[in-house]
Amino acid sequence: MEPVSTPAGRRPARGEHLELTIDTLAFGGAGVARLDGYVVFVQDGMPGDRVRAEVQKAKRAYAQARAIEIVEPSPDRVAPRAAHPGAPWQVLPYERQLQVKHAQVEEALRRIGRLEGFELEPIVPAVETWRYRNKLEYSFGAGADGRLVCGFHAPGHWEEIVELTDCLLASEPANAARERVVQWCRGQGLPAFDRRTREGFLRNLVVREGRRTGELQVRLVTSPGQLDREGLIAAAGPVAGLLWTQTDSVAETTQGGQSELLAGGEHLEEEIGGMQVRIAPNAFFQTNSEMAERLYGLAIDYAQPAGTDRVYDLYCGIGTIGLLIAPRVAEVWGLELVEEAIADAIANARLNEVDNVQFFAGDVRLAMRELVQRAGRPDTVVVDPPRSGLSQKVVRRIIEAEPHRIVYVSCNPTTLAPNAAQLVEAGYVLRRVRPVDMFPQTPHIECVALLERRDG
Numbered sequence: 499m500e501p502v503s504t505p506a507g508r509r510p511a512r513g514e515h516l517e518l519t520i521d522t523l524a525f526g527g528a529g530v531a532r533l534d535g536y537v538v539f540v541q542d543g544m545p546g547d548r549v550r551a552e553v554q555k556a557k558r559a560y561a562q563a564r565a566i567e568i569v570e571p572s573p574d575r576v577a578p579r580a581a582h583p584g585a586p587w588q589v590l591p592y593e594r595q596l597q598v599k600h601a602q603v604e605e606a607l608r609r610i611g612r613l614e615g616f617e618l619e620p621i622v623p624a625v626e627t628w629r630y631r632n633k634l635e636y637s638f639g640a641g642a643d644g645r646l647v648c649g650f651h652a653p654g655h656w657e658e659i660v661e662l663t664d665c666l667l668a669s670e671p672a673n674a675a676r677e678r679v680v681q682w683c684r685g686q687g688l689p690a691f692d693r694r695t696r697e698g699f700l701r702n703l704v705v706r707e708g709r710r711t712g713e714l715q716v717r718l719v720t721s722p723g724q725l726d727r728e729g730l731i732a733a734a735g736p737v738a739g740l741l742w743t744q745t746d747s748v749a750e751t752t753q754g755g756q757s758e759l760l761a762g763g764e765h766l767e768e769e770i771g772g773m774q775v776r777i778a779p780n781a782f783f784q785t786n787s788e789m790a791e792r793l794y795g796l797a798i799d800y801a802q803p804a805g806t807d808r809v810y811d812l813y814c815g816i817g818t819i820g821l822l823i824a825p826r827v828a829e830v831w832g833l834e835l836v837e838e839a840i841a842d843a844i845a846n847a848r849l850n851e852v853d854n855v856q857f858f859a860g861d862v863r864l865a866m867r868e869l870v871q872r873a874g875r876p877d878t879v880v881v882d883p884p885r886s887g888l889s890q891k892v893v894r895r896i897i898e899a900e901p902h903r904i905v906y907v908s909c910n911p912t913t914l915a916p917n918a919a920q921l922v923e924a925g926y927v928l929r930r931v932r933p934v935d936m937f938p939q940t941p942h943i944e945c946v947a948l949l950e951r952r953d954g
């Protein structure tokens with residue numbers, strides 16, 4: 499189909515090809531182009547590119563499209579190291595990635611949150627810009643020739659898998675472990691699960707790594723069926739833990755299902771901030787261990803811990819932030835939804851001989867009032883919610899608890915902004931914000947924000 503120029507006021511049609519110039523990058527990483535004022539978000543378009551894009555969705559206010567040809571590349575582009583759906587920003591020089599992330603945090607706070615007067619500190623660059631991830635979740639699929647492949651879903655073509663034999667976001671030992679298992683699956687003639695027909699067997703392969711301990715954990719996720727356990731154990735080689743999860747879930751998820759430990763231990767051991775921690779297969783752990791230390795250091799610095807402080811660590815995962823701050827405050831109370839993560843947090847407190855922390859499994863949305871009754875009002879609340887941020891109700895519960903200080907660790911500035919605005923409305927002042935680059939080569943942004951009660 500030839501490119502067309504859509505006349506002003508006409509919404510482009512799905513499947514239509516457009517020639518567009520990308521101006522900026524939107525939150526989430528898509529390029530932004532304008533067609534007589536009408537906004538088109540273009541996947542794989544970088545600022546300065548002239549692209550041919552195929553429209554995937556067209557709404558009244560905007561359209562979503564995917565670049566299918568770079569007609570004239572942006573002068574800023576650099577050559578990608580490898581086809582990798584998990585590293586879409588690798589075509590931007592690293593310095594530029596940092597600038598964009600810093601600017602997007604500012605834009606979210608000012609434009610979405612209408613916040614002013616805070617100090618936006620320089621972004622903390624990543625220590626490693628490649629091979630930094632301690633957890634990768636790969637998907638199985640069938641290649642064009644029907645061969646079993648393992649990699650990531652192709653952007654815009656969910657059913658297609660981009661095969662990765664060397665994932666540049668994983669360490670070399672973690673890649674080698676994945677390859678051993680994939681080769682074995684191929685040798686066994688095991689078919690990939692097909693989400694359209696719901697036939698086949700192999701779904702995902704999750705490889706986790708203790709970056710400091712060198713431990714590897716491999717978890718094969720399949721549909722219910724038969725597996726030569728001994729064969730897989732031999733093929734996986736020297737890993738600290740090997741698990742098999744069977745699930746009949748309709749969704750593309752590695753959570754849930756029935757897990758069986760085939761070899762080694764169930765928990766992965768890691769060291770962080772001078773502490774030893776154990777991590778359950780189902781528990782969240784920051785995917786960039788080196789940068790998690792920087793992030794936690796910053797959160798603790800923002801918390802300005804004092805020996806008399808009572809601190810809440812909400813959305814505490816395996817307890818890392820609470821355990822690291824505990825030696826500098828009177829007491830810490832941690833709350834987290836996933837029970838296995840709380841079991842880890844309790845075990846990690848014991849392992850590190852920290853005795854002024856209490857961890858509870860519960861939903862922050864429901865358990866806050868009970869926590870305040872039990873623990874007493876907090877001096878400082880640290881929150882580290884998922885990408886969706888805090889609901890307005892959770893923000894209200896935090897306001898009710900009247901902490902002097904709130905340290906907000908955010909993996910999404912577009913949800914931090916309205917949460918911070920609600921807190922400012924209730925009498926808090928947004929003092930400082932600092933982005934931390936945990937995810938080089940991707941559009942994901944992490945930052946830490948400090949809010950303090952206006953009346954002290």
Ligand SMILES: C[S@@+](CC[C@H](N)C(=O)[O-])C[C@H]1O[C@@H](n2cnc3c(N)ncnc32)[C@H](O)[C@@H]1O
Pocket residue numbers: 781782783784813814815816817818819833834835836839860861862863882883884909
């Ligand atoms: C971004 S992680 C942060 C974990 C931890 N602070 C860390 O640094 O490893 C968010 C955590 O919130 C938990 N979570 C999600 N929804 C929750 C809820 N409604 N109540 C309590 N915890 C929740 C998740 O299980 C996850 O462990």
